[in-house]
Amino acid sequence: MARNELGEFLKARRAAVAPDPRLLGDLRPRRVPGLRREEVAQLAGLSADYYTRLEQGRHRSPSEAVLNGLAEALELDTSARQHLFALARAAAGGTGPKPTDRVQRVRPSLHQLLExxxxxxxxxxxxxxxxxxxNPLARFVLHDFTAEPVRRRNLVRWALLDPEARTRYRDWEQVVSAMVGTLRMDAGRHPDDPLLKELVGELAVQSEEFRQWWAEQRVVERTAGTKRFNHPMVGELDVDFEALDVAGESDQTLFIYTTRPGSESERRMRVLAGWVNEQQESPAAGQGLPAEVSDPRE
Known part of the structure; x- marks a missing residue:
């Protein structure tokens, strides 16, 4: 990860803002996309020299008022605004919450809920x-991460490096670029996490797409949405998801997938759930697939 994370974020975000000539009073042709440094300073109510020093890492203690002005000028959403403040704290020498365990643990009652x-x-x-x-159905619909070594049970790593993921997600590029944005936000919250730095280094070496998306400095925090899968047994599955923070646990989110009532995806999910539940009750029953699964798209 870059040493001047705050400056790199500001630079990337201003390049992503479409300038409004009427607001800026500048109709000159532009050689590069986005806002110029002096334009960000103007919109944020700062001097051009101050903003330049901030972006170059020569000033590392911006006030809350300055950060709010920059967030407005750069048109940051809530997640990106939080990320900006986290990077500013790190640049000023502050630290975010430190991981207490190298491997996080899920409490027994949450395991019971999943089951x-x-x-x-x-x-x-x-x-x-x-x-x-x-839970068993998630392992079957998405990927069986529990079969992987603990250090390799990582969603973005699987999505980028395992060919299975490229066929499993029908909108692979959209989904995985958002995962990279989630990882980027996590990096802002935990700038000193050695395992995160190790993961970023591995992905940067092995994935050209990761290098591109990481450089864009986009941050994403998922709370709800839709995923479109292509399952090898039942074909296309459209699911809605809810992402719920686990109360009392730091950095743990419960994801639950549902299908819309009466949809073909609901029927296909019932088929998968029936087969998985039967296999759980009697492992021998899972050796053969039910007839309905053999050709679900008829």
Missing amino acids: SLTDLPAFVRGRRTDVLAM
Whole structure:
């Protein structure tokens, strides 16, 4: 990760803002996209020299008022604004919450909750997009992370480096670029996390897409949305997801997938859930697939 994270973020975000000539009073042709440094300073109510020093890492203690002005000038959403403040704290020598364990743990009652959701895929994601726990249906719909070594149970790593993920997600590029944005936000919260730095280094070496998306400095915090899968047994699955923070636990999020009532995806999810539940009750029953699964798209 770059030493001047705050400056790199400001530079990337101003390049992503479409300038309004009427607001800036400047109709000159532009050789590069986005806002110029002096324009960011103007919109944020700062001097051009002050903003330049901030972006270059020569000033590392911006006030809250300055950060709010920059957030407005750069049109940051809530997640990006939080990320800006986290980077500013780190630049000033402050630290965010430090990981207490190298491997996060999921409390037993949450494991029980996951196991009770027999008809809905559900899993717990931790920091660095690590997958901490999954119920059987989630392992079958997404990927069986529990079969991987603990240090390799990572969602963004799987999505970028495992060919299975490129076929599993019908909108692979959209989904995985957002995962990188989530990892970027985590890096702002935990700038001194050695395992996160190790993961970023590995992905930067092995994935050209990761290098591109990481350089964009985009941050994403998922709370709800839709995922479109292509499952090898039942074909296309459209699921809605809810991402719920786990009360009392730092950096743990419970994801639950649902399908819309009456949809073909709901029917196909029932088929998968029935087969998985039967396999759980009697492992021998899972050796053959039910007839309905053999050709679900008829």
